[in-house]
Amino acid sequence: MTSVSQFLDVSGRPMLPAAPASRPKPRANGYWPPTEIAPGAVFPYDAANWQTQEMGDWLPWIRSPDAEINIFRDRMVARTRDLARNDGWVAGAIGRVLDSTIGGEYRLSAKPDYDALSLVDKAFDADWADEFQVAAEALWRGFSANIGRYNDTSRQMTFTQQCRLALRHRVVDGESLVVSHWLPERISPMAAGYATSFLMVDPDRLSNPYQMVDTRYLRGGVEIDDHGVPLAYHIRKAHQNDWYNSIESMEWERVEREDPDGWLRVSHSFDHERAGQNRGVSLFAPIISRLKMLARFYGVTLQAATVSATFGTYVTSPYDPAMVEDALDGGDEELNSYQAIRSDWAEHRPALLNGVRVPTLAPGEKIESVSAERPNGEFSPFTHEMLRGLAAVLGISAEQVTNDYSEASWSSARAGIVEAEKTYERRCADFDSDTAMPMYATWLREALERDLLPLPSSVWATDPIEYLTPLARCEWLGAARGWVDPVAERQGAILGLDAGFSTLERECAKQGMDWRENIRQRARERKMFDELGLPPPEWSGKEVTATEASKKPEAE
Numbered sequence: 001m002t003s004v005s006q007f008l009d010v011s012g013r014p015m016l017p018a019a020p021a022s023r024p025k026p027r028a029n030g031y032w033p034p035t036e037i038a039p040g041a042v043f044p045y046d047a048a049n050w051q052t053q054e055m056g057d058w059l060p061w062i063r064s065p066d067a068e069i070n071i072f073r074d075r076m077v078a079r080t081r082d083l084a085r086n087d088g089w090v091a092g093a094i095g096r097v098l099d100s101t102i103g104g105e106y107r108l109s110a111k112p113d114y115d116a117l118s119l120v121d122k123a124f125d126a127d128w129a130d131e132f133q134v135a136a137e138a139l140w141r142g143f144s145a146n147i148g149r150y151n152d153t154s155r156q157m158t159f160t161q162q163c164r165l166a167l168r169h170r171v172v173d174g175e176s177l178v179v180s181h182w183l184p185e186r187i188s189p190m191a192a193g194y195a196t197s198f199l200m201v202d203p204d205r206l207s208n209p210y211q212m213v214d215t216r217y218l219r220g221g222v223e224i225d226d227h228g229v230p231l232a233y234h235i236r237k238a239h240q241n242d243w244y245n246s247i248e249s250m251e252w253e254r255v256e257r258e259d260p261d262g263w264l265r266v267s268h269s270f271d272h273e274r275a276g277q278n279r280g281v282s283l284f285a286p287i288i289s290r291l292k293m294l295a296r297f298y299g300v301t302l303q304a305a306t307v308s309a310t311f312g313t314y315v316t317s318p319y320d321p322a323m324v325e326d327a328l329d330g331g332d333e334e335l336n337s338y339q340a341i342r343s344d345w346a347e348h349r350p351a352l353l354n355g356v357r358v359p360t361l362a363p364g365e366k367i368e369s370v371s372a373e374r375p376n377g378e379f380s381p382f383t384h385e386m387l388r389g390l391a392a393v394l395g396i397s398a399e400q401v402t403n404d405y406s407e408a409s410w411s412s413a414r415a416g417i418v419e420a421e422k423t424y425e426r427r428c429a430d431f432d433s434d435t436a437m438p439m440y441a442t443w444l445r446e447a448l449e450r451d452l453l454p455l456p457s458s459v460w461a462t463d464p465i466e467y468l469t470p471l472a473r474c475e476w477l478g479a480a481r482g483w484v485d486p487v488a489e490r491q492g493a494i495l496g497l498d499a500g501f502s503t504l505e506r507e508c509a510k511q512g513m514d515w516r517e518n519i520r521q522r523a524r525e526r527k528m529f530d531e532l533g534l535p536p537p538e539w540s541g542k543e544v545t546a547t548e549a550s551k552k553p554e555a556e
Helices: 065-069 071-085 088-103 126-144 159-172 283-306 321-330 333-349 376-394 398-402 411-447 458-459 466-471 488-497 504-510 515-531 546-551
Strands: 107-110 175-182 196-201 222-225 230-236 252-256 266-270 311-317 352-353 356-358 366-371 472-476
Touching: 065 175, 071 283, 088 159, 088 376, 088 398, 088 411, 107 126, 107 196, 107 504, 126 333, 126 411, 159 266, 175 230, 175 411, 196 411, 222 546, 230 266, 252 321, 266 411, 266 466, 283 321, 376 398, 398 411, 411 466, 411 472, 488 504, 504 515
Parallel strands: none
Antiparallel strands: 107 472, 175 196, 175 266, 222 230, 230 252, 311 366, 352 356
């Protein structure tokens, strides 16, 4: 037998032979077969190289999105929730996202698409749209903020609180799950007169019955068809770790996405990062390991600070170890005399300073201290660098995560807010289209069926539900964006209005306000000034635009 020797690389893999001096001709078709690598061009892309120290042990798998997510979903979510419970930075970042997106009140701004509806009937015009908007918003307020919480199946939360919880699940768990319920017993004046109600469901309960592995048509509790359309959701009747409901935790209910008449039953919302994905991934997934390291760094630094707050003392003797050993073996009288001097000095000649005894030592002795060193100078830069990674993932500025604007100028703070607003607007748009608007449309369908909203008479010749999509078009007023420099930014807003780059409705929406309410309130205030005989304020007189104001000469 003949043995063949091979050269191995640092990873133990056989090394490819070097390219020959003359490049051989390719095959007849001009291409190298896929199982062979053309000499002289081993790795066209560095990203494909496996022979370097950096890339040799980096061999991730290619998997389908469901294979990547569904198997490991519970562990990722559990770790994220642990950070949300015990890490102040993570808890604060989650609160900042919710406060900046949902805010204290999530208000409906109905926007029926009368341009599309006018193709069906010319009665759908701007005047009708205004009438419909006022009526729809009034009815929705009575439903969504009812004091009895009848909008919530469990009667615990208002609509705004439901939205906040749904977005929190989407940020922490990567997905939210809303199930609509029809409860006819709630149609009464006490219950705001609607049978529609919504239940926020923990996404943990969405799973395959009896923990079965995924199949072609069942992915992480989501039942799909050949086109990937979600048909139904398999939801546990109780959480799998609810010890007080252990029997129902092993029972699943199949809830269809829509009823036979098209009434939406389930709204499952998550960020689609890959085609064919059926479950969501936490927003914190890319930085969980770094956040855990940061938490450990905090603990180690705190321990070092505690140790450095203490110190140890010891007395050095003028005798070296050899002399002490000889004295102990031979009973040296000099050492005995030395010990007697130390005892007499400490007991009979104490030194006092304002009543406090000062340690006194025999000749040749001194006190030394031991202190622990810790990298105080590296702590703040390191933590800020780690938190900048958290800010990048959340799409906000580092100052918003740390709440530290000590090193930020007005321009940098404003630039950070402008960039963060892009993420906020995108996140709001996703949440509105996936969660808030479907909930509104589900309620709106009941209001239309019960003839509670103004519609042209010709529409009732057909089913008004056919026009649900254009009728349910809407926007949502969330958290106010606020001002960094109120004077400069408000002047800029007025200039935009004067130039036609913006509208009063849009400017009010940025601050979480309804422009109609502002105008009505302003009219009431001006009227009350007149009724009480008070001199009207400057703003109630002739309106002066920012452009005109800038042309006025400065007051002397």
